[in-house]
Amino acid sequence: MLAYGLGDAGTGLAATTLGFYLFPFFTCAAGLPAFIAGSLLTVIKIWDAINDPLIGWMSDHTQSRWGPRLPWMFAAALPLGISLAAMWWVPEGSTLQRTAYYVLMAILLMTAYTSVNLPYAALSTELTLDTAIRTRLNAARFTGSITAGTMGLLVAYLVLREGGGGYLLMGQITGTIAAVATLLCCWGLAPYAKKAQRPSGNEEPTLQQLRRIRSNPRFLLVLGLYLLLWFGLQLMQVVALIWLVQVIQVPAGMATLLLLAFNIAALIGLQLWSMLSNRHGRITALGWGSSIWIAACLLSMLLTPIPENSGMVALIPVIGLIMLVGLGASTAYLIPWSLLPDAIDADPTHPAGLYTAWMVFGQKFIIGLSMSVFGALLSLTGYISTKSCDGALSFVQQPESALIAIRLCMGLIPAVLVVLGLLLMRRWPDRGAHLHSA
DSSP states (O other), rough: OOOHHHHHHHHHHHHHHHHHHHHHHHHHSSSOOHHEEEHOOOOOOOHHHHHHHHHHHHTTOOOOOTTHHHHHHHHHHHHHHHHHHEEEEEEOOHHHHHHHHHHHHHHHHHHHHHHHHHHHHHHHHOOOHHHHHHHHHHHHHHHHHHHHHHHHHHHHHHOOOOOOOOOOOOOHHHHHHHHHHHHHHHHHHHHHTTSSSOOOOOOHHHHHHHHHHOHHHOOOOHHHHHHHHHHHHHHHHHHHHHHHIIIIIOHHHHHHHHHHHHHHHHHHHHHHHHHHHHHHHHHHHHHHHHHHHHHHHHHHHTOOOTTTTOOOOGHHHHHHHHHHHHHHHHHHHHHHHHHHHHHTTTTTTOHHHHHHHHHHHHHHHHHHHHHHHHHHHHTTTOOOOOOOOOOTTTOOOOHHHHHHHHHHHHHHHHHHHHHHHHHHHGGOOOTTTTOOOO
């Protein structure tokens, strides 16, 4: 469990720092307009989505003494760390030249990211057939991910207090942690990966893959749930720092520290929902967690700016709200991935890499488009970018239209998406699977 938990530490750390800080970095330290920043996030997600089926297929067909997954993770560990560090450098030159640099770094980073994350995710199905152990593996996975993400937030708090120049140092530290954690995971899982279930290895054209997916109703339900929950979660993650600084008017240094409340609550939530999933069922746990998440989203619409020079007491409602979001949103990490093995088992050939790839492909493609829409929305509503940073992000008096757009992205839109996910899972066929084992 410890070794498997380390496997998502590197990619989880990258996802956390990129999710919370990359848009503010682009619009502050790099001085890019909001529209270009949103478009860059789209490039990152779309390329990340495009390479998923290819790497999933190649992983399924890899032959080695350590199985098909570990060679990919081992080979991509150092490129992941190096490209993650390089993503936070601000090169000299025009806006066009800087944009071209970030497109190139995004392609390199997301290729390494997928080469680690996708084969690793497939292992949760292949290491065991026991439903309860699979749920525990995914709990360990996201515990490692969120713990590493918490470390990333602490690093950001320490190095970004003096302004945007700390972004590069943050990248160097987090890139090193990501590479080392991935290598340690490969070392710890090597004995188990040798004996894990193997994919059939049959070649399958893309159209046939799509027909296979379409004929698996369980997978379609899991995919739909994953798309809805992660659309909402990623949207909140991108807008969180902007919401804290520009709408609630929390000082930038304090805002970075407050983001830790999300990760701490999410860690607690992972253990809670894992336990409740094995006792009462994953769909029941999803309902409880999502209800908390929806309530927190709606409450965020009601928070008003904190008066200047107010004490820590004024931050208590904000901290409480962020922790409610983390507690509820942790179901988005755990439940879809604990349901995915059930969908894979419904397919006689068990092509875990293929299903994992298409699940992640759909999520990244939709989120990539949403980030472009988010950037365009901020530009259309008059959001003002800056060329200097006070900590992670500078406060700028934004027009009311931009503030409304930020509130909607933090509150109403994610709440609607989570509600749609709950309605979709009313059709899940086996709500007692938590009682079954191989």
